[in-house]
Amino acid sequence: MMNTGKTKVTTPSDREIMITREFNAPRALVYDAYTRPELIRRWLGVQPGWSMAVCEVDLRVGGTYRYQWRGPDGMSMGMRGVYWEIVPREKLVSSEKFDEAWYQGDAMGTVEFRENAGRTTITTTIRYDSQEIRDAVLKSPMEQGMAAAFNTLEELLASL
Numbered sequence: 375m376m377n378t379g380k381t382k383v384t385t386p387s388d389r390e391i392m393i394t395r396e397f398n399a400p401r402a403l404v405y406d407a408y409t410r411p412e413l414i415r416r417w418l419g420v421q422p423g424w425s426m427a428v429c430e431v432d433l434r435v436g437g438t439y440r441y442q443w444r445g446p447d448g449m450s451m452g453m454r455g456v457y458w459e460i461v462p463r464e465k466l467v468s469s470e471k472f473d474e475a476w477y478q479g480d481a482m483g484t485v486e487f488r489e490n491a492g493r494t495t496i497t498t499t500i501r502y503d504s505q506e507i508r509d510a511v512l513k514s515p516m517e518q519g520m521a522a523a524f525n526t527l528e529e530l531l532a533s534l
Contacts (some may be wrong), residue, residue, distance in 0.1 A: 380528075381521040388505040391512065395524045399531040401489035404461045404496060407527060408485060409433050412515060417527040419443050419451075419519070428452070435460055439468065455483075470500070477510055479503030490534045 382394045397404055407413045411429040420426060427450075428442035435457055442452035452473035452490060453514065459467035470481040486497045498520075502508040 381517075381524050383517050383520070385512070386499065387501075389503070390499055390501050391508060391516075393500075393517075394495065395519050396493055397496045397524075397528055397531055398493055399534075400492055401463050401487045401494045402499070403534060404494040404527075404532060405487050406465065407530060408487075413530065418523055418532045422518075422524055433457065433460065441459070442473075455517060456526050458482070476514070477502070477507050479507055 384392045384394075386392050405466075407417065409431060411431050414430045414431070415426045418426065420443075423446045424443050428440055430440040432438050434501045437457050438454060438455045439457070440452070442450060444450055450513055454471055454473075455469040457466065457468045459465065464487055466483075466485045467480060468483055470483050481500050481502050483498060483500045486499075488495045488497070500511075502511065
């Protein structure tokens with residue numbers, strides 16, 4: 375698959391996309407960057423011209439999250455989901471649904487955090503309803519967007 379710099383994207387099954395990235399930061403700090411709104415706002419989807427206008431996190435099983443970005447010329451993009459499993463500093467499982475659905479069906483994401491010698495590897499696996507949907511997502515700019523977000527996250531972690 376694709377290796378955008380330090381971000382590796384693979385397809386472990388016909389319905390899944392796996393994104394892996396290592397960070398020079400302890401697991402607790404990387405986990406906080408994924409779960410604390412004041413940190414999420416500083417890296418997730420924040421590309422030139424874009425900002426996160428809404429970042430709500432109810433971090434509990436059955437709790438929800440909501441993100442909304444504002445871009446150039448008043449453009450807006452939002453997504454939400456429900457947390458299905460939470461193992462603090464180890465694993466987050468949640469659904470993903472965009473306001474303006476650009477693919478059919480639902481997606482479930484699992485983020486795993488593994489630390490070794492002060493470095494943390496994040497493995498994100500997203501499972502779609504079909505191979506066709508997964509393939510359509512692979513053809514989108516998702517890979518470049520994830521790599522850019524992880525580059526911003528790397529800078530944020532280095533500053534904390």
